[in-house]
Each structure stands twice: as C-alpha cells, then as structure tokens.
Amino acid sequence: DFSSEVERSLRVLDGAILVVSAVEAVQAHTYTLWDALQEMKVPTLIFINKLDRHGADFENVLSEFANELHANVFPLDQPVEEGSNNANINPLWGKNNNEALTSLQELAIENLAGLDEEVLERYLEGDSLTDDFIFEKLKSYTSKNKAFPVLCGVAKNGIGMETLLDVVVGYLPAAKASGGELSALVYKIESHPKHGRLAHVRLFGGGLRNRDLVKNFSQKTEAKVARVMKHIAGKIKDIDVLRCGDTGILTGMQNVVAGDILGQPNDIPGPSALQIPFLTTRVKPVSDDQYIALAEALAQLDLEDPNLDFKWYKSEKELHLKLMGKIQMEVLQSMIKSRFDVDVVFEKPIVIYKETPGGIADGHASYTMPKPCWAVLRFKIEPGERGSGIQYKSEVSVDRIHQKYQNEIEQAIPKALQQGIKGWEVTDIKITLIDGEDHVVHSRPGDFIIAVPMALMDALTNSGTSLLEPMMHFEIKAGEEHFGNISGDLHAMRAEFANPEFDIARFTLHGTVPASTSMDYSIRLNSLTGGKGKLRLSFAGYKPCPDEQGQTRPYRGVNPMDRSRWILHARGAFKADERKM
Secondary structure: OOHHHHHHHHOOOOOEEEEEEOOOOOOHHHHHHHHHHHHOOOOEEEEEEOOOOOOOOHHHHHHHHHHHOOOOEEEOEEEEOOOOOOOEEEEOOOOOOOOOOOHHHHHHHHHHHOOOHHHHHHHHHOOOOOHHHHHHHHHHHHHOOOOEEEEEOEHHHOEOHHHHHHHHHHHOOOOOOOOOOOEEEEEEEEEEOOOEEEEEEEEEEOEEEOOOEEEEOOOOEEEEOOEEEEEEOOEEEEOOEEEOOOEEEEEOOOOOOOOOEEEOOOOOOOOOOOOOOOEEEEEEEOOHHHHHHHHHHHHHHHHHOHHHOOEEEOOOOEEEEEEOOHHHHHHHHHHHHHHHOOOEEEOOOEEOOEEEEOOOEEEEEEEOOOOOOOEEEEEEEEEOOOOOOEEEEEOOOOOOOOHHHHHHHHHHHHHHOOOOOOOOEEOOEEEEEEEEEOOOOOOOOOHHHHHHHHHHHHHHHHHOEEEEEEEEEEEEEEEHHHHHHHHHHHHHOOOEEOOOEEEOOEEEEEEEEEHHHHOOHHHHHHHHHOOOOEEEEEEEEEEEEOHHHOOOOOOOOOOOOOHHHHHHHHOOOOOOOOOOO
16 A cells, blocks of 8 residues: 555665565565566565464475566575574575585575576586585676575564675675766655755765755756755764765755656666555545644645645545555554644545546637637547557647747646546547637737636537546466355456466466456455465556446536636636645
C-alpha cells in the first residue's frame, strides 16, 4: 500500500538489502519489491532473517528465490540449528579448497557459471576455483545486478550483522563520482516544526550550496536554496556543500514536490510504477468545525506524497484522496490524528474508472461575452489506442488563432479532461483543433483556457463515453486440490486466464482480473489454502467495462457545461474547487 514511497526511495539507492523471513519466505510484497529492484537495476543482497523461529527453512527460501523469482542466488553463509533458540551461522566459504564442495557451494558456483564462461570452463574441467577468484567474479556480477549474494542470521540478536556489513562494503558499488551540471532527485518532502518545509534530495551530478539558484526541471521553474543541511548522527546540521552521491536536505524550495528533478535528469533512474492508485475515497472530519483544518492537513500530506492527488471540491464541501489500498487508509487515519489532531472517517473506497470517447464528434465553444474576452474554437475528438493517453494536434493556422493562444489551448487540455461526462478522467483520446479565432482587440491571456473545457465537454457529450476499468495481472500458485474453488472464484471475478500449469501436486495460473473484484482476494486465498497459496498482482492497464459493471459519479466542482456559472468561476467570481480559500 506504500509502494509510491518505496519507489521514490529505490530511485536514490546505490544498493539494497532485501530482507526475507526464513519462515514465510517469498511473499506477495517480495515479488513487488524484487520486480522494482530488477527494473531499476539496483544491486541487491538478500538477507534471510529469523533463523531462530520454528519452521525456519533457509534452503526453501533459496529455492523460492531461484524458482519463483529466477534469481542467481549465491549463498555466503549456512545456518546452524535453524528453527531453535540456538540458531547461528557458519561461513560457507574460506575452507580448505581441496575439500569436496557442499550442495550449497555447488548451487552457488553453478549459478555463477551460468553467467561467466571462465567460471563454467574451470568448473567443468575440474580446475581449482579459489575463493579469491570466485569472490572477484561475484563482486562484478553483483554490481551489474545479475548475481545476488545471500546471507542469513537473527537480526534481533545481532547474528549475521557483522558479515552483512562486510558484504555491503565489499560487494555493493560506491556512488559514482560526477562533476558537471547539477542533477538531483527530490525523494521526500517533510514538514519540520523548527526548519519548516524540507526537501530531501539525492545528487547524481554536480553540487549544491547555500543561496544557489536551482532550476526545477520537472516544473520548469527556478528557486533559490536557503540552506543546505544533512542528517548527521540523528540530527539535522548545516553543511557547506552537497556533492555528487550525497543525500541531503534543502530549505527554501517552497513549491517543490516529491519526485521533482532539480537541474538536469542526467543519470537519474526513471520511476518504476510499482503500483498506481486505483482507489478513491472521501475523507470527512468527525466534527464539522474541523473541516478547514482537515483540508489543510490533507494539502500538506499531498505535498509529501503526490500520489494522494488531494482534491478539495468546495461547492460540495468534499475532500477526496487516491489510495493504494485499505491498509494505507488506516495508517492515514492514524497519521492525521497524531500529526494534526483531527479525527477523521473514510468512506468506503471505490475503484478509479476512466472514460474514453464513444465515437467521433465535434465540440464547440464561443466565449465572447462579457467583454473584454474573445475565444472561439472547435475540436474534433475520436477514440485513441488503448494506453495512448491524450493526443493533440492543431489544424488551425496562426493567422486564425495566434501561437500564444494555441499554446494556451494545448496546456489547458489535460486539466480539462480530469473529469468527463461520467465523472472520471478522460484518456485514450485524439483531439484535433479544427477551427477557431481570436480577436486582435478583445482576446486576453486566459480566454482560451476558459473556453477549452466548454468545447471538450460539448464534444464528449456529443460522442458519449465508455467506461474503462483498471485491470491486474495475476499469478496464483496453490495445491492442485484447490484448483476447482480458485478457478470458480476467478470466473466469478470476471477474470481471464490461460490453462493451468501443474507441477508436483501444485498448479500455477496466469491471467488478468478487474481490480474492483480482486482487491481483497488475497484474504480469501489465504483462508482457502491455509496460507499456502500465493497471489502475485501487478497493474495491467485499463480495458473497456460495461456501464452496469462499472460506476459513474456526478461531476465535482463547477461543470463547464453550466456555461454561465463556469465563466463566473473561471473569472474569479467565486471559487468552487480550489484548494485555497
């Protein structure tokens, strides 16, 4: 449920330690994290923890990483008396090279040989493989995110920690040194009682000093750094400069949000969409007199996590957020109470649908009263390819509509499509500006921004729209005795899936399923299989959904189809859906 925070953190790492329980082994969130680490090519160590718990099985965890995550694991430790309070570890390597290889050593060398011809040749010919030779190869492939050293221990008792720290230093790559122009990622926004708004950054190039004027690449703006600070021994302290490879804290960056790039995007890893928010909910204060306080609290949280996409619809007095899941909702409820002292309730979340045009249609707007104003335009809209988003082009010459106004039109389109005629964001749409005019005397900056939503809503009304629903890829693994019940559940959830794969009394199913029907299925699967079934979900995009199986909702805020009210709102006569009073 907190994958947006995880994703932003992964983008600033030089390496990662993936911690897995020796009892529960690979779980649903392990898949999610593993996929993200692989996509972002973060060198990774695997630490198998909790060897002292009853049921701990080190070799089973290794097997699951190899078979389910297709990881080239390389164990460096082996457990002693696992599953008991006396659990400990022994080094797997560093013994007499003339001794026969253990099964774990053979597994490690075979995985390494699959990556390196020299290792393979020596192994097959029975040549001596010294530890130094093996470890140099392992270090190289670990830094390339192709091999994964595996350690184990009992973290709460400090068992395995010294070895882990040695391997972090020895196998994970150091930050790359880079001069040149500034390249930094804002990975966290924090509100501090003493220092105010803090922007946590990681530098991938260049440097930052106090009073530097910094370009915000993401927002196309500039801001001056007030102070440069760093966490040192648990305290925030001023420093002179941040250099490439450093993480630090900036103040004075008032409009920056998490995920922004400062300077140039050189060498900054792209985002990995671990998950997108596919739920939306309304948040209400328990006491009506805390309505404004709640709105301000949500605005602050939205700065820290833009995926919340906070919307304040003042005409309806409604506050809305997007969510990843129900656990996030519970944590937010607690956070709002502890940080802002506001008691809140969340309405039952609903799935976020989208809309796409039902056909080809025109839409027109003529905004010429009350003067001074003049913006006339006509759009043609048509359905786009699935997943294509918004595509726009103009067929109107700059003699008819000046280029500066054409720029306004293009910039206004995404916001105008945040709600369609069924209350959802409009996507997979082709928009063509086919006619229009400005006026040399009466046209003003902003006139076409007011006209664009009126013309687009007119076009959508004429074309009609179809609902799109979020879909999830799924993989289910369970005992074959549960196949009948699980396949029946999937049919009831409107899932589409291929024939099952059977292997030693277990089966695997792959397919797609609507998010609306599957969001709680992990609970059902755990109950059905006694916790032995595994469900892996990932976002699969949007696909058409019949209206009767989806959900429409009323337009929030001022609808551009209500022409008079929309113009009054747009010209500042009243504010109906802005965040600030």
